[in-house]
Amino acid sequence: FTVSVGAVSASTVLTVAASPLIAALRGGTNRTLSPTSPLVLDASPSLDPDGEPSAMQYAWSCARVGGASPPCFVDTTGILLANSPNLRIPAGFLPRGGTYALTVTVSKDP
Numbered sequence: 001f002t003v004s005v006g007a008v009s010a011s012t013v014l015t016v017a018a019s020p021l022i023a024a025l026r027g028g029t030n031r032t033l034s035p036t037s038p039l040v041l042d043a044s045p046s047l048d049p050d051g052e053p054s055a056m057q058y059a060w061s062c063a064r065v066g067g068a069s070p071p072c073f074v075d076t077t078g079i080l081l082a083n084s085p086n087l088r089i090p091a092g093f094l095p096r097g098g099t100y101a102l103t104v105t106v107s108k109d110p
Helices: none
Strands: 001-005 008-011 038-044 057-064 086-088 100-107
Touching: 038 100
Parallel strands: none
Antiparallel strands: 001 008, 038 086, 057 100
């Protein structure tokens, strides 16, 4: 904007930055799972506080807590590749006795 008083003026350049996206999981962030139950995670509460109309994108990852081996599971079925707010890991995919960190990263095209 510009302010003018007589022959004097001042200008500024204003940049409006986008707010960071908010990733959220329905049902909380700590869970205990029976080995005979599938794991279902729902990141649909994630949001863009600016309300921009472009679609949200979801990227899922899984790591054993403490860096222990083996990894979460061998993803031969592409479970973690789905660009979906919902992640479903069938019963028995996660090795028993492990603690796992499942992460969803949300993004949007600019």
